[in-house]
Amino acid sequence: MIRRALWQGLLAGTAGGVVMTLGEKAEQAVTGRPGSHVPARVLQRLTGLPEHPGTQPLSVNWAMHYGQAALLGVLRSVMAQAGLRGPVASAQFTVVRLTNDQILENATGVGAPPPTWPRGELVVDVLHKAVYAFVTGAVADALAARTGPGPGQRHAALRPGRHSDVGPLPRRDAYGR
Helix, strand or coil: CHHHHHHHHHHHHHHHHHHHHHHHHHHHHHHCCCCCCHHHHHHHHHHCCCCCCCCCCHHHHHHHHHHHHHHHHHHHHHHHHHCCCCHHHHHHHHHHHHHHHHHHHHHCCCCCCHHHCCHHHHHHHHHHHHHHHHHHHHHHHHHHHCCCCCHHHHHHHHCCCCCCCCCCCCHHHHCCC
16 A cells, blocks of 8 residues: 555645646736745755745755655545545645645744734635645545545445444455455
C-alpha cells in the first residue's frame, strides 16, 4: 500500500498544486493581488539558502510551492488507500493543508498566525487551499478506487459505524489487492 500511495500521492498532490496555481493566477488577474513570495522565504529559512529582500527567485518559490503540494498529496493518497475517500475526507485534508502551511510559515518566522490576517486575505487563502485539497482528493480517490475499497470501507461494509461487536478484518482481507 505504501509504495502505491507514494507514487499516486505525488501525482495527486502535483495535480492539486497545478489547479490551485491556475486558480490563484485567475484570482490575481481579477483582484490585482500580487503573487506571494512566502513559499520561497520559507524554503530559504528551512534549508539555509541565502535570503533575498523583495521579489524572490521563481524557481525557489515553485520548488516549495509544488514540492509541498506533491509531498502532502502522499498523505491524501494514504487516506484514500485506507478507505477515507470523498468530499468529507477532502474537507479533512483541507485542514491538514492549511495547518502544514501555518506550521512552516510561523515556525520559520516568515508568516503570522491567520487570526491576525485581514479577513479577505484569509478567505482567499482558505479557498485556494480547499481547491488544492479537493482536486488532490479527487485524483487520489480515483487512483485508489482502481484497487477496490480500502480496509476501512471493507470493515464498514460488515456493519456501518463503530461497534464493539464488529472486530477487525482478518489480516489477509485488510489490505486488498
